[in-house]
Amino acid sequence: MEISQAVAAVGHAADACALVDLDTVPTQEVRDGLAEFRTAISRLEAQFARIAHAANKAGAHLGTGARDTAEWIGQQTGTSTVKNRAASDLGEAMAKSEPLANAVTTGRISNEKPTPPSAPPTG
Numbered sequence: 001m002e003i004s005q006a007v008a009a010v011g012h013a014a015d016a017c018a019l020v021d022l023d024t025v026p027t028q029e030v031r032d033g034l035a036e037f038r039t040a041i042s043r044l045e046a047q048f049a050r051i052a053h054a055a056n057k058a059g060a061h062l063g064t065g066a067r068d069t070a071e072w073i074g075q076q077t078g079t080s081t082v083k084n085r086a087a088s089d090l091g092e093a094m095a096k097s098e099p100l101a102n103a104v105t106t107g108r109i110s111n112e113k114p115t116p117p118s119a120p121p122t123g
Contacts, residue, residue: 003051010044039107045087046094046104046111052084053091087111 017037022030055061056069066072070084090111094101103109 006047042110042112043105043107046090046101046107049087049091049104049111050094051091052088053095056088057092 025033052069052073055073061067061069061072064072064075066075068085068088070088071081073079073084074081090104094104104111
């Protein structure tokens with residue numbers, strides 16, 4: 001899949017959510033949907049971290065006047081350079097640890113507090 005297709009799919013998902021009339025949804029469905037939505041956002045943030053790390057590693061910011069990709073994306077989107085840098089750092093950590101990458105990308109742990117899952121007992 002091309003990155004442009006993946007990004008477009010995220011935009012379509014956001015548009016679909018905007019079409020939900022929350023005033024007509026039963027409370028239990030809102031509650032269940034809220035938890036699922038938070039997990040989905042964490043999964044998307046994990047993918048942002050992967051892409052931010054790849055972009056930084058590739059020097060995507062070079063020639064833009066930004067110190068790094070985190071600063072560049074902050075300038076482009078009005079988002080926090082500190083948070084963008086943390087995302088890139090998480091992407092780097094995920095690249096080095098498959099258990100961490102799996103836990104974050106599946107939403108088992110939040111991208112906001114990544115802690116590598118415990119290793120299974122040996123022996």
